[in-house]
Amino acid sequence: xxxxxxxxxxxxxxxxxxxxxxxxxxxxxxxxxxxxxxxxxxxxxxxxxxxxxxxxxxxxxxxxxxxxxxxxxxxxxxxxxxxxxxxxxxxxxxxxxxxxxxxxxxxxxxxxxxxxxxxxxxxxxxxxxxxxxxxxxxxxxxxxxxxxxxxxxxxxxxxxxxxxxxxxxxxxxxxxxxxxxxxxxxxxxxxxxxxxxxxxxxxxxxxxx
Amino acid sequence: xxxxxxxxxxxxxxxxxxxxxxxxxxxxxxxxxxxxxxxxxxxxxxxxxxxxxxxxxxxxxxxxxxxxxxxxxxxxxxxxxxxxxxxxxxxxxxxxxxxxxxxxxxxxxxxxxxxxxxxxxxxxxxxxxxxxxxxxxxxxxxxxxxxxxxxxxxxxxxxxxxxxxxxxxxxxxxxxxxxxxxxxxxxxxxxx
Numbered sequence: 206x207x208x209x210x211x212x213x214x215x216x217x218x219x220x221x222x223x224x225x226x227x228x229x230x231x232x233x234x235x236x237x238x239x240x241x242x243x244x245x246x247x248x249x250x251x252x253x254x255x256x257x258x259x260x261x262x263x264x265x266x267x268x269x270x271x272x273x274x275x276x277x278x279x280x281x282x283x284x285x286x287x288x289x290x291x292x293x294x295x296x297x298x299x300x301x302x303x304x305x306x307x308x309x310x311x312x313x314x315x316x317x318x319x320x321x322x323x324x325x326x327x328x329x330x331x332x333x334x335x336x337x338x339x340x341x342x343x344x345x346x347x348x349x350x351x352x353x354x355x356x357x358x359x360x361x362x363x364x365x366x367x368x369x370x371x372x373x374x375x376x377x378x379x380x381x382x383x384x385x386x387x388x389x390x391x392x393x394x395x396x397x398x399x400x401x402x403x404x405x406x407x408x409x410x411x412x413x414x
Numbered sequence: 415x416x417x418x419x420x421x422x423x424x425x426x427x428x429x430x431x432x433x434x435x436x437x438x439x440x441x442x443x444x445x446x447x448x449x450x451x452x453x454x455x456x457x458x459x460x461x462x463x464x465x466x467x468x469x470x471x472x473x474x475x476x477x478x479x480x481x482x483x484x485x486x487x488x489x490x491x492x493x494x495x496x497x498x499x500x501x502x503x504x505x506x507x508x509x510x511x512x513x514x515x516x517x518x519x520x521x522x523x524x525x526x527x528x529x530x531x532x533x534x535x536x537x538x539x540x541x542x543x544x545x546x547x548x549x550x551x552x553x554x555x556x557x558x559x560x561x562x563x564x565x566x567x568x569x570x571x572x573x574x575x576x577x578x579x580x581x582x583x584x585x586x587x588x589x590x591x592x593x594x595x596x597x598x599x600x601x602x603x604x605x606x
Contacts, residue, residue, distance in 0.1 A: 405425070
Protein backbone atom coordinates (compact mmCIF):
# COMPACT_ATOMS: atom_id res chain seq x y z
CA UNK A 206 0.00 0.00 0.00
CA UNK A 207 1.19 3.47 -0.76
CA UNK A 208 2.80 5.57 1.91
CA UNK A 209 3.62 2.76 4.28
CA UNK A 210 7.26 2.56 3.29
CA UNK A 211 8.58 5.06 5.75
CA UNK A 212 7.27 3.13 8.71
CA UNK A 213 8.57 -0.27 7.70
CA UNK A 214 11.51 0.93 5.61
CA UNK A 215 13.46 2.06 8.65
CA UNK A 216 13.84 -1.46 10.02
CA UNK A 217 16.66 -3.65 8.74
CA UNK A 218 16.32 -7.33 9.49
CA UNK A 219 19.18 -8.85 11.45
CA UNK A 220 20.19 -10.86 14.49
CA UNK A 221 22.80 -8.66 16.13
CA UNK A 222 22.82 -8.16 19.92
CA UNK A 223 21.02 -4.87 19.33
CA UNK A 224 18.30 -6.56 17.32
CA UNK A 225 17.80 -9.09 20.11
CA UNK A 226 17.83 -6.62 23.00
CA UNK A 227 14.45 -5.91 24.58
CA UNK A 228 12.73 -2.78 23.27
CA UNK A 229 12.52 -1.21 26.74
CA UNK A 230 16.26 -1.63 27.28
CA UNK A 231 17.04 -0.01 23.93
CA UNK A 232 14.71 2.89 24.57
CA UNK A 233 16.30 3.54 27.96
CA UNK A 234 19.86 3.12 26.66
CA UNK A 235 19.28 5.52 23.79
CA UNK A 236 17.63 8.00 26.14
CA UNK A 237 20.74 7.80 28.34
CA UNK A 238 23.00 8.50 25.33
CA UNK A 239 20.98 11.63 24.56
CA UNK A 240 20.89 12.85 28.16
CA UNK A 241 24.60 12.18 28.46
CA UNK A 242 25.30 14.10 25.26
CA UNK A 243 23.30 17.04 26.56
CA UNK A 244 24.94 17.14 29.96
CA UNK A 245 28.58 16.60 28.99
CA UNK A 246 30.79 19.67 29.16
CA UNK A 247 34.06 18.06 28.07
CA UNK A 248 34.60 18.29 24.33
CA UNK A 249 36.76 15.15 24.27
CA UNK A 250 34.25 13.00 26.18
CA UNK A 251 31.41 14.29 24.01
CA UNK A 252 33.34 13.48 20.83
CA UNK A 253 34.09 10.03 22.23
CA UNK A 254 30.39 9.49 22.92
CA UNK A 255 29.62 10.39 19.32
CA UNK A 256 32.22 7.89 18.08
CA UNK A 257 30.82 5.18 20.38
CA UNK A 258 27.29 5.83 19.11
CA UNK A 259 28.53 5.56 15.51
CA UNK A 260 30.39 2.34 16.39
CA UNK A 261 27.12 0.86 17.67
CA UNK A 262 26.08 0.75 14.00
CA UNK A 263 28.81 -1.86 13.53
CA UNK A 264 27.58 -3.79 16.57
CA UNK A 265 24.07 -3.68 15.11
CA UNK A 266 25.53 -4.77 11.72
CA UNK A 267 23.57 -2.09 9.98
CA UNK A 268 24.97 -1.33 6.53
CA UNK A 269 27.20 1.74 6.25
CA UNK A 270 24.82 3.11 3.66
CA UNK A 271 22.24 3.40 6.46
CA UNK A 272 24.59 5.56 8.53
CA UNK A 273 25.36 7.60 5.42
CA UNK A 274 21.72 8.07 4.54
CA UNK A 275 20.88 9.17 8.10
CA UNK A 276 23.71 11.70 8.05
CA UNK A 277 22.81 12.90 4.58
CA UNK A 278 19.20 13.55 5.55
CA UNK A 279 20.24 15.70 8.48
CA UNK A 280 23.24 17.31 6.78
CA UNK A 281 21.59 20.60 5.71
CA UNK A 282 20.26 21.21 9.19
CA UNK A 283 23.52 20.26 10.88
CA UNK A 284 25.65 22.41 8.57
CA UNK A 285 23.49 25.51 8.97
CA UNK A 286 23.27 24.94 12.70
CA UNK A 287 27.02 24.51 13.06
CA UNK A 288 27.81 27.55 10.93
CA UNK A 289 25.38 29.69 12.91
CA UNK A 290 26.83 28.60 16.26
CA UNK A 291 30.38 29.10 14.98
CA UNK A 292 29.53 32.64 14.00
CA UNK A 293 27.72 33.24 17.28
CA UNK A 294 29.93 31.50 19.82
CA UNK A 295 33.02 30.07 18.13
CA UNK A 296 34.14 26.66 16.91
CA UNK A 297 34.09 24.82 20.25
CA UNK A 298 30.47 25.61 21.02
CA UNK A 299 29.58 24.89 17.39
CA UNK A 300 31.15 21.44 17.62
CA UNK A 301 29.34 20.78 20.91
CA UNK A 302 25.95 21.62 19.41
CA UNK A 303 26.61 19.65 16.22
CA UNK A 304 27.89 16.64 18.19
CA UNK A 305 24.80 16.65 20.43
CA UNK A 306 22.47 16.77 17.44
CA UNK A 307 24.42 14.02 15.64
CA UNK A 308 24.31 11.87 18.78
CA UNK A 309 20.53 12.09 19.06
CA UNK A 310 20.05 11.51 15.32
CA UNK A 311 22.37 8.49 15.27
CA UNK A 312 20.79 7.09 18.43
CA UNK A 313 17.29 7.36 17.01
CA UNK A 314 18.46 5.75 13.76
CA UNK A 315 19.84 2.82 15.80
CA UNK A 316 16.51 2.30 17.53
CA UNK A 317 14.39 2.44 14.39
CA UNK A 318 16.92 0.40 12.40
CA UNK A 319 16.99 -2.53 14.82
CA UNK A 320 13.41 -2.57 16.10
CA UNK A 321 10.45 -3.80 14.14
CA UNK A 322 7.45 -1.59 14.73
CA UNK A 323 5.31 -4.51 15.79
CA UNK A 324 7.83 -5.15 18.59
CA UNK A 325 7.47 -1.55 19.69
CA UNK A 326 3.69 -1.94 19.84
CA UNK A 327 3.88 -5.22 21.74
CA UNK A 328 6.15 -3.59 24.30
CA UNK A 329 3.74 -0.68 24.59
CA UNK A 330 0.84 -3.05 25.26
CA UNK A 331 2.86 -4.74 28.01
CA UNK A 332 3.77 -1.44 29.65
CA UNK A 333 0.26 -0.11 29.58
CA UNK A 334 -1.53 -3.11 31.08
CA UNK A 335 -0.51 -2.44 34.73
CA UNK A 336 -2.22 0.95 34.38
CA UNK A 337 -5.55 -0.87 34.32
CA UNK A 338 -5.72 -0.40 38.09
CA UNK A 339 -5.65 3.34 37.57
CA UNK A 340 -8.68 3.23 35.30
CA UNK A 341 -6.85 2.97 32.00
CA UNK A 342 -8.39 0.72 29.41
CA UNK A 343 -5.68 -1.20 27.53
CA UNK A 344 -8.11 -2.69 25.00
CA UNK A 345 -9.51 0.67 23.91
CA UNK A 346 -5.99 2.08 23.86
CA UNK A 347 -4.69 -0.75 21.68
CA UNK A 348 -7.68 -0.30 19.40
CA UNK A 349 -6.92 3.38 18.95
CA UNK A 350 -3.27 2.63 18.20
CA UNK A 351 -4.25 0.12 15.55
CA UNK A 352 -6.64 2.63 13.96
CA UNK A 353 -3.74 5.10 13.82
CA UNK A 354 -1.33 2.67 12.16
CA UNK A 355 -3.93 1.43 9.69
CA UNK A 356 -4.97 4.90 8.60
CA UNK A 357 -1.40 6.20 8.18
CA UNK A 358 -0.93 4.83 4.64
CA UNK A 359 -4.38 6.06 3.68
CA UNK A 360 -3.65 9.62 4.81
CA UNK A 361 -0.18 9.71 3.24
CA UNK A 362 -1.71 8.45 0.01
CA UNK A 363 -4.41 11.09 0.24
CA UNK A 364 -1.77 13.83 0.62
CA UNK A 365 -0.09 12.51 -2.54
CA UNK A 366 -3.34 12.41 -4.53
CA UNK A 367 -4.27 15.92 -3.45
CA UNK A 368 -0.79 17.20 -4.29
CA UNK A 369 -1.09 15.79 -7.80
CA UNK A 370 -4.54 17.33 -8.17
CA UNK A 371 -3.31 20.70 -6.89
CA UNK A 372 -0.34 20.57 -9.25
CA UNK A 373 -2.65 19.93 -12.18
CA UNK A 374 -4.60 23.03 -11.26
CA UNK A 375 -1.45 25.09 -10.75
CA UNK A 376 -2.09 25.33 -7.01
CA UNK A 377 0.93 23.39 -5.88
CA UNK A 378 2.05 26.11 -3.48
CA UNK A 379 -1.39 26.78 -2.08
CA UNK A 380 -1.37 25.27 1.41
CA UNK A 381 -5.16 25.35 1.65
CA UNK A 382 -5.65 23.55 -1.68
CA UNK A 383 -3.20 20.92 -0.52
CA UNK A 384 -4.66 20.29 2.93
CA UNK A 385 -8.41 20.89 2.99
CA UNK A 386 -9.34 17.96 0.69
CA UNK A 387 -7.07 15.70 2.73
CA UNK A 388 -8.80 16.76 5.95
CA UNK A 389 -12.29 16.25 4.55
CA UNK A 390 -11.33 12.75 3.41
CA UNK A 391 -9.61 12.08 6.72
CA UNK A 392 -12.61 13.03 8.88
CA UNK A 393 -14.97 11.05 6.66
CA UNK A 394 -12.62 8.07 6.89
CA UNK A 395 -12.49 8.36 10.69
CA UNK A 396 -16.28 8.40 10.92
CA UNK A 397 -16.65 5.37 8.68
CA UNK A 398 -14.08 3.57 10.81
CA UNK A 399 -15.93 4.59 13.98
CA UNK A 400 -19.22 3.34 12.61
CA UNK A 401 -17.66 0.08 11.48
CA UNK A 402 -16.15 -0.37 14.94
CA UNK A 403 -19.45 0.36 16.63
CA UNK A 404 -21.23 -2.12 14.36
CA UNK A 405 -18.81 -4.78 15.58
CA UNK A 406 -19.08 -3.74 19.22
CA UNK A 407 -15.48 -2.54 19.30
CA UNK A 408 -14.45 0.25 21.63
CA UNK A 409 -17.94 0.93 22.83
CA UNK A 410 -19.08 1.32 26.41
CA UNK A 411 -21.57 -1.53 26.42
CA UNK A 412 -19.10 -4.07 25.28
CA UNK A 413 -16.45 -3.30 27.88
CA UNK A 414 -18.47 -1.59 30.56
CA UNK B 415 -14.96 -2.61 35.35
CA UNK B 416 -13.27 0.67 36.12
CA UNK B 417 -15.68 2.86 38.01
CA UNK B 418 -13.09 5.58 37.49
CA UNK B 419 -13.57 5.69 33.75
CA UNK B 420 -17.30 5.86 34.09
CA UNK B 421 -17.03 8.95 36.22
CA UNK B 422 -16.05 11.03 33.20
CA UNK B 423 -17.73 11.04 29.83
CA UNK B 424 -16.54 8.02 27.86
CA UNK B 425 -15.36 8.30 24.33
CA UNK B 426 -17.48 6.50 21.75
CA UNK B 427 -16.07 4.28 19.00
CA UNK B 428 -16.18 7.25 16.64
CA UNK B 429 -14.24 9.36 19.13
CA UNK B 430 -11.54 6.67 19.33
CA UNK B 431 -11.44 6.47 15.53
CA UNK B 432 -11.06 10.25 15.26
CA UNK B 433 -8.24 10.22 17.84
CA UNK B 434 -6.43 7.42 16.01
CA UNK B 435 -6.88 8.97 12.56
CA UNK B 436 -5.80 12.45 13.67
CA UNK B 437 -2.74 10.97 15.38
CA UNK B 438 -1.98 9.42 11.99
CA UNK B 439 -2.55 12.80 10.35
CA UNK B 440 0.15 14.36 12.52
CA UNK B 441 2.49 11.48 11.69
CA UNK B 442 1.66 11.77 7.97
CA UNK B 443 2.46 15.49 8.03
CA UNK B 444 6.18 14.69 8.30
CA UNK B 445 6.05 12.80 5.01
CA UNK B 446 4.73 15.75 3.06
CA UNK B 447 7.82 17.59 1.84
CA UNK B 448 8.46 20.67 3.94
CA UNK B 449 11.03 23.44 3.88
CA UNK B 450 14.17 21.85 5.30
CA UNK B 451 16.02 24.98 6.36
CA UNK B 452 16.57 26.18 9.89
CA UNK B 453 19.21 27.63 12.15
CA UNK B 454 18.82 25.28 15.08
CA UNK B 455 17.89 22.02 13.47
CA UNK B 456 14.10 22.21 13.44
CA UNK B 457 12.81 21.54 9.94
CA UNK B 458 9.64 23.31 8.85
CA UNK B 459 6.93 20.84 7.94
CA UNK B 460 3.15 20.78 7.95
CA UNK B 461 3.32 19.55 11.52
CA UNK B 462 2.26 22.78 13.18
CA UNK B 463 -0.76 22.82 10.87
CA UNK B 464 -1.73 19.23 11.68
CA UNK B 465 -1.29 19.76 15.42
CA UNK B 466 -3.36 22.96 15.40
CA UNK B 467 -6.06 21.19 13.41
CA UNK B 468 -6.27 18.47 16.07
CA UNK B 469 -7.25 21.10 18.63
CA UNK B 470 -9.45 23.15 16.29
CA UNK B 471 -11.48 20.24 14.95
CA UNK B 472 -11.57 17.77 17.85
CA UNK B 473 -11.49 20.03 20.90
CA UNK B 474 -9.33 19.81 24.01
CA UNK B 475 -9.84 16.20 25.12
CA UNK B 476 -9.75 14.27 21.87
CA UNK B 477 -7.35 16.72 20.21
CA UNK B 478 -4.70 16.48 22.91
CA UNK B 479 -5.23 12.71 23.11
CA UNK B 480 -4.50 12.41 19.38
CA UNK B 481 -1.31 14.49 19.63
CA UNK B 482 -0.23 12.71 22.83
CA UNK B 483 -0.67 9.35 21.09
CA UNK B 484 1.54 10.55 18.24
CA UNK B 485 4.23 11.77 20.68
CA UNK B 486 4.07 8.54 22.69
CA UNK B 487 4.52 6.29 19.65
CA UNK B 488 7.35 8.48 18.34
CA UNK B 489 9.05 8.42 21.73
CA UNK B 490 9.07 4.65 22.02
CA UNK B 491 10.61 4.30 18.60
CA UNK B 492 8.33 4.63 15.58
CA UNK B 493 10.09 6.85 13.00
CA UNK B 494 7.33 9.46 12.95
CA UNK B 495 9.13 12.56 14.22
CA UNK B 496 10.46 15.04 11.63
CA UNK B 497 13.31 13.69 9.46
CA UNK B 498 11.85 10.22 10.13
CA UNK B 499 13.38 10.07 13.55
CA UNK B 500 11.98 8.14 16.47
CA UNK B 501 12.93 7.31 20.03
CA UNK B 502 13.36 9.24 23.25
CA UNK B 503 16.57 10.90 22.07
CA UNK B 504 14.57 13.14 19.77
CA UNK B 505 12.83 14.66 22.77
CA UNK B 506 16.23 15.47 24.23
CA UNK B 507 17.41 17.07 20.97
CA UNK B 508 16.66 20.59 19.72
CA UNK B 509 13.13 19.74 18.51
CA UNK B 510 12.15 18.27 21.88
CA UNK B 511 10.50 21.37 23.27
CA UNK B 512 8.36 21.81 20.18
CA UNK B 513 7.21 18.19 20.26
CA UNK B 514 6.13 18.36 23.91
CA UNK B 515 4.57 21.76 23.23
CA UNK B 516 2.37 20.15 20.55
CA UNK B 517 0.34 18.40 23.26
CA UNK B 518 -0.24 21.57 25.28
CA UNK B 519 -1.03 23.49 22.09
CA UNK B 520 -3.71 20.99 21.04
CA UNK B 521 -5.23 21.07 24.54
CA UNK B 522 -5.40 24.86 24.87
CA UNK B 523 -6.47 25.55 21.28
CA UNK B 524 -9.08 22.81 21.63
CA UNK B 525 -10.41 24.43 24.78
CA UNK B 526 -10.79 27.81 23.06
CA UNK B 527 -12.26 26.27 19.91
CA UNK B 528 -14.77 24.23 21.92
CA UNK B 529 -15.87 27.35 23.72
CA UNK B 530 -16.29 29.38 20.54
CA UNK B 531 -17.77 26.87 18.16
CA UNK B 532 -21.30 27.30 19.52
CA UNK B 533 -21.38 31.08 19.25
CA UNK B 534 -21.72 33.67 16.52
CA UNK B 535 -18.06 34.54 16.01
CA UNK B 536 -16.65 31.16 15.08
CA UNK B 537 -13.88 32.61 12.90
CA UNK B 538 -12.60 34.91 15.66
CA UNK B 539 -12.62 32.15 18.28
CA UNK B 540 -10.86 29.70 15.95
CA UNK B 541 -8.29 32.38 15.06
CA UNK B 542 -7.64 32.98 18.76
CA UNK B 543 -7.30 29.23 19.24
CA UNK B 544 -4.83 28.88 16.35
CA UNK B 545 -2.80 31.85 17.58
CA UNK B 546 -2.67 30.33 21.07
CA UNK B 547 -1.44 27.05 19.57
CA UNK B 548 1.39 28.75 17.65
CA UNK B 549 2.43 30.80 20.70
CA UNK B 550 2.44 27.76 22.98
CA UNK B 551 4.45 25.62 20.56
CA UNK B 552 7.04 28.38 20.25
CA UNK B 553 7.13 29.05 24.00
CA UNK B 554 7.90 25.38 24.67
CA UNK B 555 10.46 25.30 21.85
CA UNK B 556 12.30 28.39 23.07
CA UNK B 557 12.20 27.26 26.70
CA UNK B 558 13.78 23.95 25.72
CA UNK B 559 16.52 25.70 23.68
CA UNK B 560 17.37 27.53 26.90
CA UNK B 561 17.43 24.32 28.92
CA UNK B 562 19.82 22.61 26.52
CA UNK B 563 22.20 25.48 26.94
CA UNK B 564 21.61 28.13 24.33
CA UNK B 565 21.73 31.72 25.43
CA UNK B 566 18.54 33.83 25.41
CA UNK B 567 19.69 35.60 22.25
CA UNK B 568 20.48 32.41 20.39
CA UNK B 569 17.31 30.69 21.56
CA UNK B 570 15.09 33.52 20.39
CA UNK B 571 17.02 33.97 17.14
CA UNK B 572 16.68 30.26 16.45
CA UNK B 573 12.98 30.24 17.20
CA UNK B 574 11.85 33.49 15.67
CA UNK B 575 12.60 32.46 12.08
CA UNK B 576 9.78 29.90 12.28
CA UNK B 577 7.17 32.44 13.33
CA UNK B 578 6.16 33.72 9.87
CA UNK B 579 5.65 30.23 8.49
CA UNK B 580 3.79 29.04 11.54
CA UNK B 581 1.49 32.05 11.61
CA UNK B 582 0.59 31.37 7.97
CA UNK B 583 -0.05 27.73 8.88
CA UNK B 584 -2.20 28.89 11.79
CA UNK B 585 -4.31 30.99 9.42
CA UNK B 586 -4.67 28.04 7.04
CA UNK B 587 -5.72 25.88 10.01
CA UNK B 588 -8.55 28.33 10.77
CA UNK B 589 -9.80 28.26 7.16
CA UNK B 590 -9.61 24.47 7.01
CA UNK B 591 -11.24 24.01 10.44
CA UNK B 592 -14.12 26.32 9.51
CA UNK B 593 -14.73 24.31 6.35
CA UNK B 594 -14.55 21.05 8.31
CA UNK B 595 -17.09 22.22 10.88
CA UNK B 596 -19.36 23.28 8.01
CA UNK B 597 -19.00 19.88 6.36
CA UNK B 598 -19.37 17.95 9.63
CA UNK B 599 -21.49 20.16 11.92
CA UNK B 600 -21.54 17.70 14.83
CA UNK B 601 -17.77 17.18 14.86
CA UNK B 602 -17.19 19.26 17.96
CA UNK B 603 -20.62 20.52 18.93
CA UNK B 604 -22.34 17.36 20.01
CA UNK B 605 -20.45 16.34 23.12
CA UNK B 606 -22.54 14.40 25.57
